[in-house]
Every structure is written in structure tokens, then in C-alpha cells.
Amino acid sequence: MKNLKQIGFGVISSVFQENPLPFDTYGAISGVFMLFLWLITFLFCIMLIDAKLMSQKAATVIYLITFIIGGLLLVAIPNTLLPISEILMAIADRKDLWYLLPVLTVLTILFGTSLLVGRIFCGYACPLGTFQELLSKINFKQDIKNQKANKFHFEVSKQLTGKVRWTFVGILFFLAILLGINILPYFDPFSGFLVLRSPIDLNLFIAFVGLSIVGISSIFLYRPYCRFLCPFGAGSDLCSRYAKNTYQRTEDCTECGLCEKICPTHVAAAESNKGECYYCNRCIEICPEDAIKLNLEG
Numbered sequence: 001m002k003n004l005k006q007i008g009f010g011v012i013s014s015v016f017q018e019n020p021l022p023f024d025t026y027g028a029i030s031g032v033f034m035l036f037l038w039l040i041t042f043l044f045c046i047m048l049i050d051a052k053l054m055s056q057k058a059a060t061v062i063y064l065i066t067f068i069i070g071g072l073l074l075v076a077i078p079n080t081l082l083p084i085s086e087i088l089m090a091i092a093d094r095k096d097l098w099y100l101l102p103v104l105t106v107l108t109i110l111f112g113t114s115l116l117v118g119r120i121f122c123g124y125a126c127p128l129g130t131f132q133e134l135l136s137k138i139n140f141k142q143d144i145k146n147q148k149a150n151k152f153h154f155e156v157s158k159q160l161t162g163k164v165r166w167t168f169v170g171i172l173f174f175l176a177i178l179l180g181i182n183i184l185p186y187f188d189p190f191s192g193f194l195v196l197r198s199p200i201d202l203n204l205f206i207a208f209v210g211l212s213i214v215g216i217s218s219i220f221l222y223r224p225y226c227r228f229l230c231p232f233g234a235g236s237d238l239c240s241r242y243a244k245n246t247y248q249r250t251e252d253c254t255e256c257g258l259c260e261k262i263c264p265t266h267v268a269a270a271e272s273n274k275g276e277c278y279y280c281n282r283c284i285e286i287c288p289e290d291a292i293k294l295n296l297e298g
């Protein structure tokens with residue numbers, strides 16, 4: 001049981017194990033920092049998207065900045081698995097709700113922004129998300145006419161990814177509630193970034209192998225961790241389905257269908273909810289009529 005907690009988040013949070021306060025101090029400190037980074041990224045991205053300046057090139061620069069600063073320099077900050085793992089650990093250890101106040105506040109704010117504007121966090125602020133997005137560009141069609149670039153690309157339906165992800169979330173909570181164990185750290189590729197700090201730590205090396213598997217899969221399958229396993233992604237998908245301020249078609253749309261063909265998550269249709277829209281901008285780039293824009297009046 002103890003071993004389970006010593007990998008991944010446990011490595012960092014063990015610093016706070018002798019916590020004299022009635023709430024999770026580690027969750028509070030990392031949460032404030034995470035929200036600060038998120039606020040900066042959010043304001044900057046929403047400004048660029050609204051001004052129609054978020055081209056593939058601009059987006060790639062932001063992906064690189066998030067990956068280098070958040071992933072490599074800050075070693076996986078912001079990390080959305082942290083608050084969820086803290087919750088699972090608190091459930092497993094039968095801590096009271098008060099202890100979880102900081103992480104629940106962070107999650108409420110993050111899910112609240114998904115409810116407003118969809119998954120800009122996943123699109124641009126998450127180092128693991130941007131890592132997968134950058135790798136997806138190697139083999140994923142950027143241009144509908146360039147069919148060869150797409151020959152090793154696997155398509156999966158929204159239904160399948162949703163089923164796998166929610167089953168995984170169910171198992172996580174089932175094991176925490178009934179057996180008192182938190183297995184999320186075993187499925188935590190974020191901790192793979194920590195190998196840069198402690199290259200000889202075996203647990204971190206295992207997490208690094210997980211991160212590498214996610215990276216290699218991203219070349220062939222769009223954002224595999226986000227769509228199949230990330231518990232934060234599951235909640236964010238749910239909230240974003242009700243978001244009104246997302247990409248929508250204008251009256252200039254001629255229904256040519258190009259955006260629907262290029263969308264890697266099959267959510268570009270006018271009637272689709274945008275739960276799985278990662279603001280990748282492939283639809284914007286391909287549209288010959290410039291008929292897709294961020295609707296901020298929803």
C-alpha cells in the first residue's frame with residue numbers, strides 16, 4: 001500500500017506527509033501555482049483565438065512553450081492528475097471532506113472553465129496534452145489532400161474512447177472506496193517528466209517508459225492518453241459538452257464537409273457537442289470559406 005503511494009505524485013507529496021494542517025497543504029500550494037499558470041495561458045490563448053490569430057504555426061509555438069516550460073523545466077506543471085490522485089488517496093485513507101477543500105476548489109475552477117469555453121486547458125496548458133499534440137503532427141494529416149501522410153493513422157470513435165475512459169475512472173474510484181488503494185500513479189505518464197530530476201529512480205523510470213509509450217502512440221492515434229485514460233479529460237469532456245462558447249460555423253459555411261473529414265476527434269459537425277474539441281485548429285485551417293469562429297456570445 002505504501003509502495004503504491006511512493007511513486008508518481010507520492011514522491012513529491014511525501015514532503016508534506018507530516019502535514020499539521022486540517023487540509024491538504026500540498027494540494028493547496030500546487031493548486032495555486034497551477035491556477036496561476038492556467039490563467040496566463042487561458043487569457044493569452046482566448047485572445048489569439050478570438051482575434052483569429054491562432055494559426056497552426058502560432059499554436060505549435062504555444063505547444064512547444066507549454067511542453068518545454070511546463071513539461072521539462074517545471075517537470076509536469078500543471079498536472080491535472082495531481083488533484084484527482086489526491087482525492088483518491090484521501091478516499092483510500094478515509095480522510096474527511098475538509099482535507100480535500102483545496103483540490104476540490106482547483107478542480108471546480110478548471111471544470112468551470114471547460115463549462116464556459118470548452119477544453120482550452122487541454123488544448124494549450126497541459127504539458128502532456130501538448131506533448132501528444134506535437135507528436136500527432138508527425139503523422140497526422142494537416143492537409144486533407146495529402147492522403148499519404150495519413151496512412152498510418154488509426155481512427156477510433158468517440159463512443160469507444162468514452163467507454164474506456166469512464167470504465168477506467170469507475171475502476172479507480174471502486175478500488176479507492178472498497179479496497180482503500182489508489183492505482184492512478186501506475187497510470188501517470190506525467191511523472192515520466194520527473195525522470196529528468198532523478199534519472200536513477202526506478203519508479204520514475206517506469207513512469208518515463210509510460211510517457212514514451214504515450215508519445216509513440218500519439219504518432220499513430222490522436223491524443224491517446226487524453227482520450228482513453230485521463231480522468232481529468234473525462235470530467236472536462238462532460239463539462240465541455242455544455243459549453244456554448246466554442247468553435248461554431250457561421251452563415252458563410254457551404255457544408256463542404258472538409259472540417260468534418262479533418263477533425264481528429266469527429267466533433268466538427270455543426271450539431272456535434274464540443275466535448276472532445278482540443279482547439280487543434282485543423283478545421284479552421286482547412287475551411288476554404290473561413291466559416292468557423294469562436295463564439296463568445298453563447
Ligand code: SF4
Binds near residue numbers: 121129225226227
Ligand atoms: S485530457 Fe488530461 S492529459 Fe489530456 S490535455 Fe487534458 S488534462 Fe492533459
Ligand code: SF4
Binds near residue numbers: 262276280281282
Ligand atoms: S478539428 Fe475538431 S478538435 Fe480540432 S479545433 Fe476543429 S472541431 Fe476542434
